[in-house]
Amino acid sequence: MRTDSIRRVVRSMRGYQPGEQPLRGDVIKLNTNENPYPPSPRVLKLLRSLDGSQLRLYPDPLGGRLCEAVARRHGCGSDEVVLGNGADDILAMCLRAFVERDGSVGYFEPSYSLYPVLAEIAEVEVRPVELGADFEWAMPEGYTASIFFMTNPNAPTGVLFPREQVREFCETFSGIVVIDQAYVEFAREDCVDLALELDNVIAVRTFSKAFSLAGIRLGYAVGPSELMRALIKVKDSYNVGRITQELGCAALEDVRYMEGNVERIRQTRARLGGELQRRGFRVWPSETNFLWVRPPEPGARRLYELLRDDGIYVRYFDARRTEDYLRISVGDDADMYALLGSLDRIMAGAGR
Numbered sequence: 110m111r112t113d114s115i116r117r118v119v120r121s122m123r124g125y126q127p128g129e130q131p132l133r134g135d136v137i138k139l140n141t142n143e144n145p146y147p148p149s150p151r152v153l154k155l156l157r158s159l160d161g162s163q164l165r166l167y168p169d170p171l172g173g174r175l176c177e178a179v180a181r182r183h184g185c186g187s188d189e190v191v192l193g194n195g196a197d198d199i200l201a202m203c204l205r206a207f208v209e210r211d212g213s214v215g216y217f218e219p220s221y222s223l224y225p226v227l228a229e230i231a232e233v234e235v236r237p238v239e240l241g242a243d244f245e246w247a248m249p250e251g252y253t254a255s256i257f258f259m260t261n262p263n264a265p266t267g268v269l270f271p272r273e274q275v276r277e278f279c280e281t282f283s284g285i286v287v288i289d290q291a292y293v294e295f296a297r298e299d300c301v302d303l304a305l306e307l308d309n310v311i312a313v314r315t316f317s318k319a320f321s322l323a324g325i326r327l328g329y330a331v332g333p334s335e336l337m338r339a340l341i342k343v344k345d346s347y348n349v350g351r352i353t354q355e356l357g358c359a360a361l362e363d364v365r366y367m368e369g370n371v372e373r374i375r376q377t378r379a380r381l382g383g384e385l386q387r388r389g390f391r392v393w394p395s396e397t398n399f400l401w402v403r404p405p406e407p408g409a410r411r412l413y414e415l416l417r418d419d420g421i422y423v424r425y426f427d428a429r430r431t432e433d434y435l436r437i438s439v440g441d442d443a444d445m446y447a448l449l450g451s452l453d454r455i456m457a458g459a460g461r
């Protein structure tokens with residue numbers, strides 16, 4: 110075994126831990142914030158009509174047609190857009206493009222657990238910023254880093270940091286701010302305009318959540334064209350496949366379908382939040398497609414395990430700040446009915 114040929118840091122690192130993707134088909138998956146509804150009928154129709162013979166050809170390296178559609182959506186130029194193999198690809202590109210070997214990576218704690226993993230791979234310093242006791246914004250005076258990854262709305266807490274706070278931070282921060290907006294379609298406001306106005310801000314979006322397209326792997330960055338040119342230099346040449354580019358265009362031709370699903374999910378989110386509160390959970394105000402909750406007895410870890418035994422997967426993060434909480438994706442009505450039924454059975458048992 111040639112383990113001595115593996116970089117020291119890679120040998121010792123744990124790597125990013127994605128939410129479990131069960132092989133069993135009968136599981137209710139509320140652990141990775143996927144959309145419970147299918148993609149737009151336009152996307153599905155196009156998928157059925159695709160000419161497979163074209164797959165012998167490489168895709169457009171920059172995805173020009175899709176960049177133009179994205180640019181129309183945000184009222185910007187296509188030179189202010191870069192596509193990625195999911196938002197994760199964009200995040201990795203940002204680190205490659207903007208962080209020197211002696212640079213540093215900032216992010217809130219807790220937020221998306223991929224950021225420290227990317228920093229670890231690059232062997233650069235991390236400068237996490239602990240959120241307040243209720244997971245609210247808390248930024249130390251004079252804080253610096255080469256790049257700051259800000260999940261907004263935040264994950265796993267679902268909380269939205271207000272625009273003005275974000276703007277003030279971006280205006281004074283000396284490095285690049287990457288606003289990871291994976292869940293922003295579910296929120297009451299977004300701040301993509303900051304990326305088009307300020308020279309140090311990039312907004313990152315994904316088709317995985319609101320557009321119900323996690324399976325095609327598509328995300329993008331919006332920001333100043335100079336920064337976008339830097340991302341293009343460090344990206345894999347053909348990072349977004351032909352089929353993905355075509356399906357992305359079809360999804361953007363039917364934004365209203367996506368918005369309809371977002372509205373349904375918001376309504377389910379409100380109902381589920383109320384039901385959980387009635388059962389003694391503390392529920393954080395969510396601007397995403399998931400709820401961050403602090404369960405009563407038997408506690409987060411045990412509840413996670415018992416729900417799992419019942420075929421319902423939610424997300425448990427076993428770390429100091431997060432061990433008393435669960436993150437529950439908002440599913441469809443049937444999923445939520447099954448979740449609440451299972452919780453009632455478990456909690457009746459716990460009370461005995």
Ligand SMILES: Cc1ncc(COP(=O)(O)O)c(C=O)c1O
Pocket residue numbers: 141142194195196197198221260264289291314315316317323326327328
């Ligand atoms: C905050 C955040 N950013 C990015 C991603 C990844 O998005 P994608 O599926 O487009 O790679 C996720 C996925 O869960 C996320 O929660």
